[in-house]
Amino acid sequence: MKAKTRRCVLHASLLLSFPWCGFALAQSAAPDPKNKPDETKQEVTTVETVVVTAERRSRPLQTSPISATVLSGDDLANKGITVVDQLMFVTPSATVNNFGQGIDFNIRGIGKGEHNSQTTTGVVTYRDGVATFPGYFTGEPYYDIATVEILRGPQGTFVGQNATGGAVFVTSNDPIIGGGHSGYVQGQLGNYNDFGLQGTLNIPLADTLAARVAFNTEDRDSFWNIDGPYTGSDARLRLRSARVGLNWQPNSALTVLFKTDYSHLDFGAYPADPVNGANDLFDVTANAELRAVDWLVRSVLHVDYRFANGLLLRSISGYQKGNTQYRTDLDGTRTGNNTFRDSVDERIYSQEFNLLSPNAGWMKWILGAYWQKDTLGFPPKEFVIGVPPGSPASEYVLDGTNPKETWAAFGKIGFDLTDRLELELGGRYTRSTTANDVNVVQYGLPLKQIQEAEYTDFSGKAALNFKLDSKQFLYAFAASGFRPGGLNVPVGLGIPPPFDEEKVTSYELGWKSIWLEGKVRTQLTAFHNDYKNFQVIVGYPTFPTFGFELNVPGTTKISGFEAQVQASLDDWKFDAGLGAMRSSLGRFYAVDPRGASVVPCDPSTGPASASCIALEGRDQTYAPDLTFNFGVQREFRVGDDIITPRFNYGYISEQWATLFQNESRGDRIESRRIVNAQIAWLHGKYLWTLYGTNLTDQHYVAAINSGLRFAGAPRQYGLRLAMSF
Template sequence: MRLRSCWIGVSAVALWSAGGAAAQTPPADPGASTEQAESSAPEQGEIIVTARRRNENLQTTPLSGSVLSGTDLANKGVANVDALQFASPSIVVNNFGQGIDFNVRGIGKGEHNTQTATGVITYRDGVPTFPGYFQQEPYYDVANIQVLRGPQGTIVGQNATGGAVFVNSNDPIIGGGYKGYVQASVGNYSELGAQGAVNIPVNDTLAARAAIYGLRRDGFYDITGPNGTDYTGNNGDQRHLAGRFSLLWKPTSQLSILSKTDVDYLDMGAYVASPYQNYRPVGVPALTQYSDLFDVSLNAPQEARDKFWRTILRINYEFDGGLQLRSVSGYSWGNTKYRADLDGTARLTPATADRTFFDSVDERQFSQELTLISPDTSRVSYLAGVFGIWNKYEFLSPFQFVSDNSSAPGPASEYRLQGTNPNRSLAAFGQLGFAITPALKAEVGGRYTASRSINDIQILQFGTPLNADQKTTSDNFSYKASLGWEANRNHYLYAFVATGFKPGGLNPPVGIPAPDFFREETVTSYEAGWKGSFANRRIRTTISGFYNSYDDFQVIIANPALPVFGLQINVPGTTKIYGFEAEVQAQFGRLNLDAGINVLHSEIGRFFAVDQRGTLSLTPCDPTTGPASATCRNLTGNDQTYAPNFTFNAGASYEIDLGGGATLTPRANFGHVGKQWATLFANPTRGDRLEDRNILNAQIAFTKGSVTVTGYANNLTNQHYPGALNSNLYFAGPPRQYGVKLLKAF
């Protein structure tokens, strides 16, 4: 068996402390964000969140969320966004290669495209990341990840209907000395990994931090060519290199300026996939063409590479009296390249043809937020700001976006595209908080957003030249009103009503004439919860219930034979998603326990659509009225895609004192993601039903002094499961990976 290892982005001091540190104890040195480093140390049982631009105790804040420190990520085997779904409740990650879509409480992106805004915004060091591509960015030298559930963006950042994820890397520490870590790892699939970071004190007002990450690993797949011949293409070999350089300057006690620049070159080799018909779920009789998800037959070359850079600038000035003015700027540029055997087979038949796909797409994004933040010491608090984001897709010329649907490539079978799709959103927001009593606080916030999307696209559609010059605009006012009551030091109750907004957009320019735009999506959300602490805050619990009502819910009606012909439409009826969540964390001396659960129900509103995978329909099918027929399906009440009814995660670790300053810490973490539908048509005979995911990760870490040696296994039971369905192809989740990593802190 080839060797494989798991890199993990962690803070030096967090691992130096041998994994005994709890998530609620941010390290005082590398491993804390600027806000955490400059605030007073939290009490036992506290988790500090900074997503709302304040230092807030999660246990007394009217929102539902989870915080995973760098230590937690290491202990739970979370090396990238794919693994995050097994470490926190209510999260599902749909990984089909060039697109990785993040869903929270059933909302995010059901199927991938560039024209649709995501319902869950991911931030890196305070700025929104690309909404379409580039989601394979690794987690290394991470301080914490904050996952907020429910509509977000009413107060800061970008508006979202499902949630927000804040990935915060370690900041430089002024006066922190030369401290950091180096880590090397080796494992199966011939994996070799290395990473490290160092804090560099320049003087008493300036510090820098440099971090680097590298990975090489062979692919998981056994691929053969036509008639069992050798396949000469790439089978998913990974070659990653990433780096980050940060500067923190505090010329006075009132002014701080932080900059961070990330550069990533991520060669994924290939996004390998196979037809859903080839896979046999547990308990289903084998088909004649059955094969494992990692046994694939292809006859076309593959390619998968992302390269990008991002720079952020965060300026904070505190006036006399505590009022703060904060500016957060971000600029990103990237190029993604993807080449695929789109039929997923080496067979040539009239049914499969020899479909291929290729694209090379540039993306640029600039965002700017300016916020005025009142101090927290008075009875009345407020926050006011403006936000803008400009994103532009450039489909490179000459026509470097090609979908071919024939074994004889040529203009008659190709859809080619070039041009630009710029998008813009501008917003103004504010929040007012009032302490009715020292224990009872009300907050109300509002946000106005104006969005725009433009197509300036040239097409060669099966040899016919077309132009798409289109524009659509949408605007919205969102609000949130909450009430939080700290019944006593250990118990907090909250309730809120909030609205959210996802802008409309333009469909891919296909057909004559080009399809209509789709409207904005809005949501009204109701939530109530209880957060409690017991046993001198050694046990921390959260229980919440939520009900979301969506108008003009955005869904995709896909066309697997011609993926670019999929259409985004608005559901005429009201879509409902509701459920409850519970989390618990406990620390008893050397024993740490945690668990989370989500129970979810979703109902798509009344509408009708044609399943393009079936018999070609020439009869009308109006989304609002139908009429229902064998081809025009009534989808009313169906589940939202990638919205399992049940998710669960649990973890445990125990630190054993070996004497002489040495410890041994075994850990186990289990994540369950329930069955889910991959399309709205909910047809199991076409592979729409994705099976349960049950992932067990285990580690054992030996620590002495500043050295930690960890043996680990991820997906210990080696479950093979489809992680997503796209274009009639199954994309497999990662198989069992195991290895050893060695970390030295200094």
């Protein structure tokens, strides 16, 4: 692995990137063919300056003390990214393991490792400025997107809890005042009878008011061959999404931006089979009802007001509501009779206020306040594990509510110590509560839980930034973050204690550079994380037959190196990213809940035995040693037309799905090697794209959950036609 890592570091230092800017599907019309060739060429010979907005103030990425990958809407199309899963193939140190109704999103080995509503994610996703559902509704498609910012490392100051690993900011295109009637429409035909249609229209309503309407639909046959007898869906796809936005700017001081999204996402089913199955991942069996449907609505209101002295007051209000329904064969066979079904409602209200100082001056500051209420509801007789179903004595049934609430105050101040040296200090105080008001019938035994817990934390960041010159930027920082704890549901032994919050302290050194008169941009990063109180499900310490979530008592160490390169060399564009990482679990003893044991096992002291396993020094879950991505494209001009072939490659080395690292129980997730390619032909206002994803048709495990393995998407190919106007 070390030799392989050295080779990839060398390759990454040579690989270059830049997104193709010929046809901006979501942002602008096709280029004017009247442009002179030398003028057009001059426009694309340097890498575009990219800004990040995650810290509430727009700032060039090259002079920000943040490790990040920023993608435009064009980048998403060029790299074949339509959903969150695919982000791991275009950014270093990220893994996204999708098991249908949820994902394990981890950055630098930190994020989420357990699958329940109480264990929150450590990589929070924002949509148009508001934090989205922290676990469910992960299949929301990307369409009419302006930017996607993938931030690595704890983002405790601005994002708060649930950002111990990092954060993802997805921003859709705003209505353009003065933009006239403009937009695009795109159709797609592909294998598996795939048919997609999307588009957007910018509508001027007045001199100070504009609207934008966007939509996305896709229908596709199933990837799987399912041998029954099963009922419900064979996992064919039916997606419907729409977005409406309004942008009002009555004067230079006030901006009001409102957006509403609606999605009805029918995935049909999430087929899976036993982790040790010898069959192909897409040839599975089932004898239960299969179903997988999400619907959601999100409304976001941004209000910005800039005072005469330059102060900016910002309000961001959010409302989100959704329902997710899941039915599956829990043993993944046609001979067993274990089933699972649920229907979960979730509703989120959020409010954030920011006060920002002017951008000028030797001192800049931001103050903020945040509130969020997130309530999950489990209707009666909808959350059922049947072993087998049909009898109270063989079913686990849960209903009730799980309300969560968060209050926070945060701020950052920056001092220009000299014209090249800057000191930044930031902090956030957070108070979170969670409660369970649930009823459980555990195989005929009625249980009631009315319990709540509270968690408080102060997270901070101190950064020192140094500009060697206009093209060389160095930074060093120490930052912290936390993820709140939660409640264990009753398991027949009374009300179990809550599990504690996780905390991470991160140290990072970075060097960002611009070379060859702006044609090449690089980012080099070294980091170390002390990760405390990792949340994990193991056997109940005094009665290991029952699963129980607790915290790893020791401190896990995670260290690594990352490199990113972008370049634009005349008609050639390159991009590359590398992440190399090592992790070591702190002192910890645990019983694997998948095996029988009645011997007590203390997490801190053991003692070690055949069932009480010493786990110290093992790899962190979802922390691959190596991630690598590379993309290259070349523009060919034929008259006024532009033909652009592009190639993308993403690699993620093997990783572990549990701390027990038991290959016989299917804990190893093998490496992934994904190849995407496309050829785009721009002819006037028309863009034809012949595309292919996972061209080698690698059948890889996308996630492991409940003893089942879930497959990633196989090879897909097709043709898109887009027309701008």
